[in-house]
Amino acid sequence: MRKTYKLYIGGAFPRSESGRSYIVNNAKGKFLANASQASRKDARDAVVAARKAFSGWHGRTAYNRGQVLYRIAEVMEGRHQQFSAEVAAGEGLSISKARAVVDEAIDRWVWYAGWADKLAQVVGSSNPVAGPYFDFSLPEATGVVAVLAPQDSSLLGLTSVIAPAIVSGNTVVAVSSYERPLPAVTLGEVMATSDVPGGVVNILTGSASEIGPWLASHQDVNAIDLCGIESSDEARDLEIAAAGNLKRVRRPGPEDWSADQGLSRLTQYLELKTVWHPIGV
């Protein structure tokens, strides 16, 4: 049966408010589906949903966020076959290679799940100031993170950019790979059934070039990951737009999604809060 692929905004699955859709072909050029083509209004709705979800998600315990991320991995496992088929069709991989990619994406969720309750210990500090004060620094989520997801790696790449943002309590608006959007839609369906509160992850299928400028200049977006932008002129323009409210910008660069991801993407979306209190009796 053909499946209807829709957007994922605020925990619901709307079609684009613009009524547009576009044809998604497999790697050999054969028709796969009509995907919703998100508009700038969809992007704004997604930012509203992400902002609304932020305080609740950020307010959860690190332990709980880790549990939820692990749950995403569990639910993905149950849809392994569907993901594999979509990755194979979109990326032109053999089914066995596609299965290995899905395994890796699931493992990546597990890896990030474990970071939830370790970040503060690894990134935070207690500061031995020269005075009678107790002074400590804690990492905190920066807020709403816009992600222009990788164009080539439609599931592993997408996972590798969403997971490090949400594990610390940020909420995300992601624009999927334009040519290969189907695994992103299915990932949205996984989110909806994985105890991820509505609005924490919002997934738009459509053109990063079209929607990107609206996200980059949005005053209620705190950070942006430009990894899916392939033209350097376009990336520069988005970076200029992002300077409007001093967004934290992750510039595009060479990425190896199958390699160990390290901490830099995780720490990119963190703020550090330092709290001072006098010591005395």
Place this chain on the structure above:
Amino acid sequence: MSRFEYAPAPESRAIVDIKSSYGLFVNGQFTDATDGKPFKTVSPSSEEVLAEVSEAGPADVDRAVRAARKAYEKVWGPMSGKDRAKYLFRIARLIQERSRELAVLESLDNGKPIRESRDVDIPLVAAHFFYYAGWADKLEYAGAGDDPRPWGVAGQVIPWNFPMLMLAWKIAPALAAGNTVVLKPAETTPLTALAFAEICQQADLPPGVVNIVTGAGRTGQALVEHPDVDKIAFTGSTAVGRAIAKAIAGTEKAVTLELGGKAANIVFEDAPIDQTIEGIVNGIFFNQGHVCCAGSRLLVQESVYDEVLGRLKRRMETLRVGDPLDKNTDIGAINSPAQLAKIRELSQIGEDEGAERWSPECELPSQGYWFPPTVFTGVSQAHRIAREEIFGPVLSVLTFRTPAEAVEKANNTPFGLSAGIWTEKGSRILWMANQLRAGVVWANTFNRFDPTSPFGGYKESGYGREGGRHGLEAYLAH
């Protein structure tokens, strides 16, 4: 109550030898600028011309960057961390040896009270060099991976409110991490940076490791946009920070920005009242309010509003405004005529928008740039004086009823640099600290700084941290 008359207790300026003119400090030497006009730096408390200073044009900036690049590649980069540490320790010692001279020079050029430059600024400057000296040979433990590398040449632009302290915040971690630097001090306060250049010579620091280019916005822009600068560090206004972020878009340059603030200083009804009043005063009148993290929005719980305001006004009546070199002075001069005009303009807007203005009776000196400590009551969140950074001794007072309302109001700003909480209830402090979207939260204290303690903002207060291990990470590629 009659006021005690204090006899003046001026610090002697004989210890400082100011030259009539200064060049740029490039490649270990003072040199003339080749493509800029010299300008004068004046003492804001007397309008006395202190010295003539060179303006570095793009060609001069280029010369400084090339010197820094060469020093990075030939000397400072290859040098062992252990040896870099020794230079930094030596610089720290030299600063301690010359601390009195530096404090007097800072107060002369900036207008801040000697009590602050002597007891806060300069000791912290030495402490920063000591702290980061110890990091130079321990970089692999700094949390930036196994093989942390310096960026290369760091271009640093600092403001006029803490001229020497901001220099230390920028230069100490940059050098410890193995970068070389080109630093531009603010045009109104270049003298302590030039004194620091002499200290680099006394420390035998290899030529080109530290370069100082004086000038104004044009010089800063040439530095930020120079293609051979790898890392930008800027402290200053949000508007300039935004321009820098735009200017370096699409480049490989790393950047940290430490920008403006509009801190809420939140007073609950159970706050320790005497300490709180001192904290409010320190929060907004320290350094004439020329502090990006100043507690410029006072949020008072309604039930103690009258008492807090009454006591605050009484305390403000005892503040002494005047000669920065007088050890009795609490509030010195406003740094420049431009800044004074801005403070006056925003204060007028406060009145025009319906807030009530109050200042204690105080006589301001006839020469120099002065503004009395001022408090505005009846301020609403929409008022410009509650939203914009005034960067002067002007406090806006608002009220709240519940902790949730205090959080809501405190966070209702595009800035997120700092906040203060005054309450005896520990669990409330920790709850508030969690809720506030600010990079530094002071509970039952305000305006504390330490080299081991990260400092920096959320939202439009910029990105990156200075101080501590996190401040070092900003100078390491990883």
